[in-house]
Amino acid sequence: MSTTNIFRLGSEPREIASIRNSWRGAMYVWNDMAKRYWGLQSFPMFDDGNRSKVWNTYRHHKLPEHEKIVLLSTMDNAVVFGRDAKVVADAFERYGREHPDSSLIEQAETLRSAELKPDDAVAWQQTSVGEFWGGKYDEAAEDRLWYDPATGSQHFDVVAEK
Numbered sequence: 001m002s003t004t005n006i007f008r009l010g011s012e013p014r015e016i017a018s019i020r021n022s023w024r025g026a027m028y029v030w031n032d033m034a035k036r037y038w039g040l041q042s043f044p045m046f047d048d049g050n051r052s053k054v055w056n057t058y059r060h061h062k063l064p065e066h067e068k069i070v071l072l073s074t075m076d077n078a079v080v081f082g083r084d085a086k087v088v089a090d091a092f093e094r095y096g097r098e099h100p101d102s103s104l105i106e107q108a109e110t111l112r113s114a115e116l117k118p119d120d121a122v123a124w125q126q127t128s129v130g131e132f133w134g135g136k137y138d139e140a141a142e143d144r145l146w147y148d149p150a151t152g153s154q155h156f157d158v159v160a161e162k
Helices: 026-038 048-055 065-073 082-098 104-113
Strands: 003-009 014-020 078-081 121-125 135-138 143-146
Touching: 003 104, 014 104, 026 048, 026 065, 065 078, 065 082, 078 082, 082 104, 082 121
Parallel strands: none
Antiparallel strands: 003 014, 003 121, 078 121, 135 143
16 A cells, blocks of 8 residues: 655654555545535546646635645645644644545644754655655665755745745
8 A cells, every 4th residue: 555655854864654545645635626626526637737727726716724735735845844843733633634534634743743853844755656756765875865955946845835
């Protein structure tokens, strides 16, 4: 079964959670947005135009702040800095209470228990089927090379974007 994996980047890069059934994470959120805001039957996996609309729902509809944070966290290269972890965990918890079949309550608990320093960042691998964007395996060194949000520019800050 696929998982949603959450990684700490920054001072101590490592995986901090692996949550069962990735379809309860980003895909759940995208399906929800597709149905409620666009009147679609489900997330349009093979329709680029509608898929893009769903991913950009916050630009076309007035979402409650917690839904906007949740949606933005599902995007590629999204990070949440330790200084903002409580705000994001609260948004995840609220969404999770509204959608108990999602994994957002578990993700909120992960953020709360991570003991992040203000400049640490948390990033997601929304499904374990693909490779995590924030860590590349270097076969020659037999080690993972971690992305550093303090020096890199390939990420976006979920809370700053909202």
